Amino acid sequence: MYTSYTTKNGIKVILEKIPHLRSASIGVWFRAGSVYEGPDENGISHFIEHMLFKGTKNRSARAIAEEIDAVGGQLNAFTAKEYTCFYCKVMDEHFKIGMDLLSDMVLNSVFDEKELEKEKGVITEEIYMYEDSPEDLVHDLLAIKFFGDHPLANNILGTTKQIEQFSRNQVQDFYYRYYTPDNMVISVAGNFDEASLVDMIDEYFGTWSRQGSPVAIHKVNKANRAVCFRKKEIEQIHICLAFPGIELGRDEIYPLLVLNNIFGGGMSSRLFQKIREDRGLTYSVYSYPSSYLNGGMFTIYAGMNPNQSPEVLRLVLNEIGLLKKEGITQKEFEMAREQLKGNYILGLESASSRMTAMGKNKLLLDRVLTPDEIINKINRLTYDDVIRILNIIFGQGLHAAAAVGNDDITSLLEEALKEGV
Numbered sequence: 001m002y003t004s005y006t007t008k009n010g011i012k013v014i015l016e017k018i019p020h021l022r023s024a025s026i027g028v029w030f031r032a033g034s035v036y037e038g039p040d041e042n043g044i045s046h047f048i049e050h051m052l053f054k055g056t057k058n059r060s061a062r063a064i065a066e067e068i069d070a071v072g073g074q075l076n077a078f079t080a081k082e083y084t085c086f087y088c089k090v091m092d093e094h095f096k097i098g099m100d101l102l103s104d105m106v107l108n109s110v111f112d113e114k115e116l117e118k119e120k121g122v123i124t125e126e127i128y129m130y131e132d133s134p135e136d137l138v139h140d141l142l143a144i145k146f147f148g149d150h151p152l153a154n155n156i157l158g159t160t161k162q163i164e165q166f167s168r169n170q171v172q173d174f175y176y177r178y179y180t181p182d183n184m185v186i187s188v189a190g191n192f193d194e195a196s197l198v199d200m201i202d203e204y205f206g207t208w209s210r211q212g213s214p215v216a217i218h219k220v221n222k223a224n225r226a227v228c229f230r231k232k233e234i235e236q237i238h239i240c241l242a243f244p245g246i247e248l249g250r251d252e253i254y255p256l257l258v259l260n261n262i263f264g265g266g267m268s269s270r271l272f273q274k275i276r277e278d279r280g281l282t283y284s285v286y287s288y289p290s291s292y293l294n295g296g297m298f299t300i301y302a303g304m305n306p307n308q309s310p311e312v313l314r315l316v317l318n319e320i321g322l323l324k325k326e327g328i329t330q331k332e333f334e335m336a337r338e339q340l341k342g343n344y345i346l347g348l349e350s351a352s353s354r355m356t357a358m359g360k361n362k363l364l365l366d367r368v369l370t371p372d373e374i375i376n377k378i379n380r381l382t383y384d385d386v387i388r389i390l391n392i393i394f395g396q397g398l399h400a401a402a403a404v405g406n407d408d409i410t411s412l413l414e415e416a417l418k419e420g421v
Helices: 044-051 061-069 094-106 113-131 134-148 160-165 169-179 194-205 255-261 270-277 306-326 330-346 351-365 371-379 383-395 409-420
Strands: 002-006 014-015 022-030 074-079 086-089 184-190 228-230 237-244 284-291 296-304 400-404
Touching: 002 371, 014 194, 014 270, 014 351, 022 094, 022 194, 022 351, 044 074, 044 086, 044 113, 044 169, 061 074, 061 094, 061 255, 074 094, 086 351, 094 194, 094 270, 094 400, 113 134, 134 237, 134 296, 134 383, 134 400, 169 255, 184 194, 228 409, 237 306, 237 383, 255 270, 255 284, 255 330, 255 383, 270 296, 270 306, 296 306, 306 383, 330 371, 400 409
Parallel strands: 014 184, 228 400
Antiparallel strands: 002 014, 022 086, 022 184, 074 086, 237 296, 237 400, 284 296
16 A cells, blocks of 8 residues: 655655565656756756766765665666656665665766766767667657647657767756656655654655745647658668557546557557468567657657568558457457556566656555555446547557668658558
8 A cells, every 4th residue: 555645844755664675766757857857957857867867965976876886776867848856766675775875866966067068978978879779860850840839749768969068057046946846756665664764754844844836737639640751771661651649647538448459559469460460561669658648659669671661551550440440349458458457567577667667656646556456447448448548549640650770761750640540
């Protein structure tokens, strides 16, 4: 069971004690990400994520690394479109060290000018590495075309030009606006003494009083219809297609996940079986939903030899047409529902995954469902629920397409967009 409370200075805390473990995972979450960045700030949340590891008033960057390594722990962070998380996983006997390190990084980072300039080079290399991965790049290009001028189109890493222009004052200004007690969640899962943990959170975070700017949520009113092609000297062509999805927090996400399992979410899915297994046209083909507070997107991906792209695109669109015309079978529905339950339960088999699930939901939705509550929601799903979501997702037609490769297939994608599926 979860324990949840709010500290006197506004920090939301959620805890799950798992006594049989010998470890604990601590996450410090902020509503700070690329969706909250202005045109001259794109990439700054991710930049701040890096800078918090580069030294505090009490520790150098080397000291931070050595202190966590000395107890065999893990200290890391990640930035997404709607949040940033700094987390630590340690043995239960070293819990206080993890809490001390995270609080020092969050409250006392100095944003040293020399370290800031060095980190610009590190992040520039990260951007180049990402650009050299066409399967990753095509998904970002798709989001840019689908969301258009909405902040969800912002790239999490930013651009090399933008990164180079960041000043210390600009970075600190964004940090002071969004990295505040009233805009954060502390999530802990694993083995710990709850009374001691509550005292520890008060000791390390209780005197923090900075107030930030209200977080603005701008809904996606209408997805764009557009095509994008990026030329790369590579052997394969990578294609992504986008359909409108479901916003985070809506119960329609459960039938959508069942639909995704049937359509392209695994090795038994229609796309995988008919395009890879039956015809051998691709190595990788799949689909997945992305859900945000602001909006949602349903994505289909395939990577193939450029000569195969017209046939693969035709088969993908044909499968969508068959879904709309004939629906799904009862057997597919029951199998996909059980698959969803299994994937969910297996995904909670570690303290880290539980900490992540709790932290994200508490931060973005201010509620966390228990595993039993989620399983009950899945069990209550009906065949008709999936048919309804099928018609919502695919009934609006193909909205955006992106491709990365050596052969320009813009005209092929534009034709698919016109057909509308």
